[in-house]
Amino acid sequence: MKKTIRVTVNGRLYEEDVEPRILLSHFLRETIGLTGTHVGCVVGECGACSVLLDDKLIKSCLHFAVQADGCSVTTIEGLAKDGQLSVIQEAFVKHYALQCGYCTPGMVMASHALLRDHPQPTEDQIRKALGGNLCMCTGYVQIVEAVKDAAKGSTNA
Numbered sequence: 155m156k157k158t159i160r161v162t163v164n165g166r167l168y169e170e171d172v173e174p175r176i177l178l179s180h181f182l183r184e185t186i187g188l189t190g191t192h193v194g195c196v197v198g199e200c201g202a203c204s205v206l207l208d209d210k211l212i213k214s215c216l217h218f219a220v221q222a223d224g225c226s227v228t229t230i231e232g233l234a235k236d237g238q239l240s241v242i243q244e245a246f247v248k249h250y251a252l253q254c255g256y257c258t259p260g261m262v263m264a265s266h267a268l269l270r271d272h273p274q275p276t277e278d279q280i281r282k283a284l285g286g287n288l289c290m291c292t293g294y295v296q297i298v299e300a301v302k303d304a305a306k307g308s309t310n311a
């Protein structure tokens with residue numbers, strides 16, 4: 155039986171009827187059409203589906219949509235403001251920190267959460283913070299450089 159949930163996503167309130175088995179990642183992509191959140195492994199290993207749930211970094215494939223009822227979610231679509239990329243997004247572009255881009259939304263969300271909590275992270279902290287996000291393409295070097303650069307530029311990445 156479907157359940158009505160109310161979830162604020164990127165500042166907009168959505169009220170939707172969902173099956174209890176629907177994952178939050180599926181809800182974001184298929185129910186409300188925010189396909190910036192990617193889905194890779196669906197078992198919590200790759201980090202492509204990372205979003206903020208009540209400001210906490212989570213893997214949305216490990217949560218049911220009904221668990222987000224009454225909560226606030228921030229997805230990759232919520233980082234840019236008024237058409238302006240966030241500092242961390244700009245840094246990913248500047249450092250060519252992506253190739254196929256599959257991991258990128260999750261990497262950016264994890265980097266965003268890191269810089270929010272640790273505005274001046276060490277390289278070790280960056281690598282640990284991104285340890286739950288897998289990239290098949292870049293070798294991670296450009297990603298780490300992008301996060302370091304974003305940390306130099308702003309405390310509001």
Ligand code: FES
Binds near residue numbers: 192201202204
């Ligand atoms: S799709 Fe969620 S961690 Fe891989």
Ligand code: FES
Binds near residue numbers: 252
């Ligand atoms: S850029 Fe292809 S998986 Fe990271």
